[in-house]
Amino acid sequence: MPEANLKVFRGEKDTGTFENYRVPIEEGMVVLDAIHYVQQNIDPSLSVRWNCKAAKCGSCSAEVNGKPQLLCKSRMDKFEPGEEITVQPIKTFPHIKDLVTDVSWNYEVNKKIVPFTPKPDANWVIYQEDIERVQEFRKCIECFLCQDVCHVLRDHNRKDGFYGPRFMVRLAGLQMHPVDGANRLKMVKEDAGIGFCNITKCCTEVCPEDIHITDNAIIPLKERVVDEFYDPIAKFFKSVFKVT
Amino acid sequence: MTNYETHEHDVLVVGAGGAGLRAAIEASAQGMNVGLVSKSLLGKAHTVMAEGGVAAALGNVDPEDNWEVHFQDTMNGGKMMNNWRMAQLHAQEAPDRVRELQEWGAVFDRTKKGDILQRAFGGHKYKRLCHVGDRTGLEMIRTLQDQGVHRGFAVYMECAITKLIKDGDKVSGAFGYYREDGRYVLFKAKAIVLATGGVGKAFTVTSNSWEYTADGQGLAYDAGAELIDMEFVQFHPTGMVWPPGVRGILVTEGVRGEGGILTNSEGKRFMRDYLPEGTKDLFSADDEESKRWVEAAIAGLKTADRRPPELSTRDNVARAIYNEVKQGRGSPHGGVFLDISYQDPARVRKKLPSMYHQFKDLADVDITAGPMEVGPTMHYIMGGIRVDADTQMTQVPGLFAAGECSGGMHGANRLGGNSLSDLIVFGRLAGLGAAEYVKKLSVSPACANDQIEAAIQEMEEPFKKAENADAKNPYEVHKHLNQIMSTYVGIYRNEDDLKVGIQKLQELKKEVSKVATKGSKAYNPGWHMCRDLKNMMIASEAIALSALSRKESRGAHSREDFEKTDAELGKFNTAISKDGDSMKLEKTALPEMPADLKKLFVKKETANA
Numbered sequence A: 001m002p003e004a005n006l007k008v009f010r011g012e013k014d015t016g017t018f019e020n021y022r023v024p025i026e027e028g029m030v031v032l033d034a035i036h037y038v039q040q041n042i043d044p045s046l047s048v049r050w051n052c053k054a055a056k057c058g059s060c061s062a063e064v065n066g067k068p069q070l071l072c073k074s075r076m077d078k079f080e081p082g083e084e085i086t087v088q089p090i091k092t093f094p095h096i097k098d099l100v101t102d103v104s105w106n107y108e109v110n111k112k113i114v115p116f117t118p119k120p121d122a123n124w125v126i127y128q129e130d131i132e133r134v135q136e137f138r139k140c141i142e143c144f145l146c147q148d149v150c151h152v153l154r155d156h157n158r159k160d161g162f163y164g165p166r167f168m169v170r171l172a173g174l175q176m177h178p179v180d181g182a183n184r185l186k187m188v189k190e191d192a193g194i195g196f197c198n199i200t201k202c203c204t205e206v207c208p209e210d211i212h213i214t215d216n217a218i219i220p221l222k223e224r225v226v227d228e229f230y231d232p233i234a235k236f237f238k239s240v241f242k243v244t
Numbered sequence B: 001m002t003n004y005e006t007h008e009h010d011v012l013v014v015g016a017g018g019a020g021l022r023a024a025i026e027a028s029a030q031g032m033n034v035g036l037v038s039k040s041l042l043g044k045a046h047t048v049m050a051e052g053g054v055a056a057a058l059g060n061v062d063p064e065d066n067w068e069v070h071f072q073d074t075m076n077g078g079k080m081m082n083n084w085r086m087a088q089l090h091a092q093e094a095p096d097r098v099r100e101l102q103e104w105g106a107v108f109d110r111t112k113k114g115d116i117l118q119r120a121f122g123g124h125k126y127k128r129l130c131h132v133g134d135r136t137g138l139e140m141i142r143t144l145q146d147q148g149v150h151r152g153f154a155v156y157m158e159c160a161i162t163k164l165i166k167d168g169d170k171v172s173g174a175f176g177y178y179r180e181d182g183r184y185v186l187f188k189a190k191a192i193v194l195a196t197g198g199v200g201k202a203f204t205v206t207s208n209s210w211e212y213t214a215d216g217q218g219l220a221y222d223a224g225a226e227l228i229d230m231e232f233v234q235f236h237p238t239g240m241v242w243p244p245g246v247r248g249i250l251v252t253e254g255v256r257g258e259g260g261i262l263t264n265s266e267g268k269r270f271m272r273d274y275l276p277e278g279t280k281d282l283f284s285a286d287d288e289e290s291k292r293w294v295e296a297a298i299a300g301l302k303t304a305d306r307r308p309p310e311l312s313t314r315d316n317v318a319r320a321i322y323n324e325v326k327q328g329r330g331s332p333h334g335g336v337f338l339d340i341s342y343q344d345p346a347r348v349r350k351k352l353p354s355m356y357h358q359f360k361d362l363a364d365v366d367i368t369a370g371p372m373e374v375g376p377t378m379h380y381i382m383g384g385i386r387v388d389a390d391t392q393m394t395q396v397p398g399l400f401a402a403g404e405c406s407g408g409m410h411g412a413n414r415l416g417g418n419s420l421s422d423l424i425v426f427g428r429l430a431g432l433g434a435a436e437y438v439k440k441l442s443v444s445p446a447c448a449n450d451q452i453e454a455a456i457q458e459m460e461e462p463f464k465k466a467e468n469a470d471a472k473n474p475y476e477v478h479k480h481l482n483q484i485m486s487t488y489v490g491i492y493r494n495e496d497d498l499k500v501g502i503q504k505l506q507e508l509k510k511e512v513s514k515v516a517t518k519g520s521k522a523y524n525p526g527w528h529m530c531r532d533l534k535n536m537m538i539a540s541e542a543i544a545l546s547a548l549s550r551k552e553s554r555g556a557h558s559r560e561d562f563e564k565t566d567a568e569l570g571k572f573n574t575a576i577s578k579d580g581d582s583m584k585l586e587k588t589a590l591p592e593m594p595a596d597l598k599k600l601f602v603k604k605e606t607a608n609a
Helices: A031-041 A104-112 A128-137 A145-149 A165-175 A185-189 A202-206 A213-229 A232-241 B018-029 B067-077 B084-103 B136-148 B215-222 B287-299 B314-326 B345-351 B353-363 B418-440 B449-467 B474-488 B495-512 B525-549 B595-601
Strands: A003-012 A015-024 A061-064 A067-070 A084-088 A095-097 B004-014 B034-037 B154-156 B159-167 B170-178 B184-194 B233-240 B261-263 B336-339 B372-381 B399-401 B572-579 B582-589
Touching (some): A003 A031, A067 A145, A104 A165, A128 A213, A145 A165, A165 A213, A185 A213, A202 A213, B004 B154, B004 B170, B004 B418, B018 B136, B067 B084, B067 B595, B084 B418, B136 B418, B159 B184, B159 B215, B184 B418, B215 B399, B215 B572, B233 B353, B345 B353, B399 B418, B474 B495, B525 B582
Parallel strands (some): A003 A084, B004 B184
Antiparallel strands (some): B159 B170, B170 B184, B572 B582
């Protein structure tokens, strides 16, 4: 049976080293299977966060040969025979142990977002064409890979000023819901810090759900913010007619 | 003495899937101070994997539908073993719960008129499953999660409960640990709702996630509650069979709901041969009629044509596939073929996007161009913790259960789509029941130190045993358990196999007592598995003993040595409880349905579609 050459980061709170493991390869195997092999046969204390192993829960995010991805969707047969497969935790969040990181910041951000608020006279007759774009955003499985690759969060650690692509998607899903009546544009501009995004589309590239994060969520939100806060003509009318 | 952290709540909910979140929301709405404990991160629970839809008789597509028909379908699907009152409440309340999800932001697919779209599913007379493509569970859990975080209850993520604490006969708390660093935690609570899901990880081939290790069943059993109907284990007919790494992953019944066709290696569409007598007139007479039904469904038109035979109930389709494979008519990798590729590729990708990606990414199969290979996979347990139908309280005062870990609602076989509705209907009722219980409680129950100390000692044991010469690797023991359950307590059962299986489980208990782990307590999956095994062992033994005791075939319980359904045996539930160090099995009378509801079943009592 062919064997894979796995190199896995082991350690707690950022201190650790890469350990090598030889893992037999089965047809159709994914990197998560290889990690489980190590857990079951070599070291049961190897930590990895996972739930469904079917790309539906978004738990097993990690970086394989430097590329952020879900371990359960990362096929072993895409590597060359004998190629070293390096598996390490996602970089943007504090390290806990081995492949597990502390992603709780994301849950704190989510709490700050004004939830779905139906208009007072909400009409629940909603046509499919009016929710197509919202449904795209609701495919998000919260794997936080987009947060992991976002420069603002990864390289500049501006978690104090930017909510990250995941929450731009959430905000867009709420703002574009035909029945929602809350206005979150001030939040999008200020607390969520949409201005930090310079549209490099790294988030879109890693999204396992193929959500067009930049084109369909972030750019339209930026446009709405511009319309709301920077449109000189609208500003003039608002000042004259006291429209809010 | 070992340190532990302490929190106090009126109501503690254990499990943060659909049922747990809904229970926490309701208990909070009743003014309770609520804590929600989740073994994983929030929003990752097994609910997220549900695909096809949530069943509710809204009548948006088929206006003839109403709660009575849903109730009839559910009872018939469950071979009349269901707790009638639960089935009634479920059918009556599901529509309100689905509309409530919409009002909380769930974005269901729509009909042309702008209502919530509903699709056909096995055993449902009318198109009844509200859905979002094939990711309905994700929509539901995210909606509940995003509502929940604004309801003011405390959420304890990646925290595992290992012991329920009691004060006399009443539940008074729960003990556990945080996975992150292994620190211990005590939750003092006046009421506890268990919403921990199923038992799939006791089997080799399963659609269930990491979390399904019978936690609630094990904790409740140890605390003195009864487990009923544990012999009824649902094997979903369509799981992936190839490649090996994905064996068991669910292929939604939605594929068949959208017109998917099952064929064997000879190209024969075999399901018509397996329709039970007395149900054949509910299904199309030939492939032409099936085709017309599918075309009408796609066009959103009403039709007098009857549905395709692939939409028989899950127990029946699973047995059919098993038999086809056994008789040498299987696909190359030991399944059968499921084909939707005759439809417009764009429509398939729109209605079944997860299936499209799942097969393309994991199996190199394009489902818009050719058939899938599918076979049965352990999916769900109908049995579970016995609860009062209206309040969801177990026989232990203050202990409640909802969702898959509870028993009674689904009888001998669950209909697809009835699980997601179960979660929100009974999650809410459990939250309400727990709140009512707490309001009436005059004295707060206490958590005695000796119970806490015993709980700590239990968790310390695997580390103490690490240096023992006979120390066992918990993963090896787990694999052994999987083999026993899959070999002797599988889709078809007989007395000899079950007796061997039970004997082997007894022997395995010795291995379980020797499991050990090394390393630190921080996020240590081996340590976690040592505790999970105990719960899985309780559920496995309960399943095997119950299966041996039911000398008939009914719903998902298929006995090779008792092929017929026995009307007399249908009057009793199998009840398992703890009796010292051994497991006690009793036959208890099924609650009798009142006369006005019985009238709904006069014509065909045993009909199962």
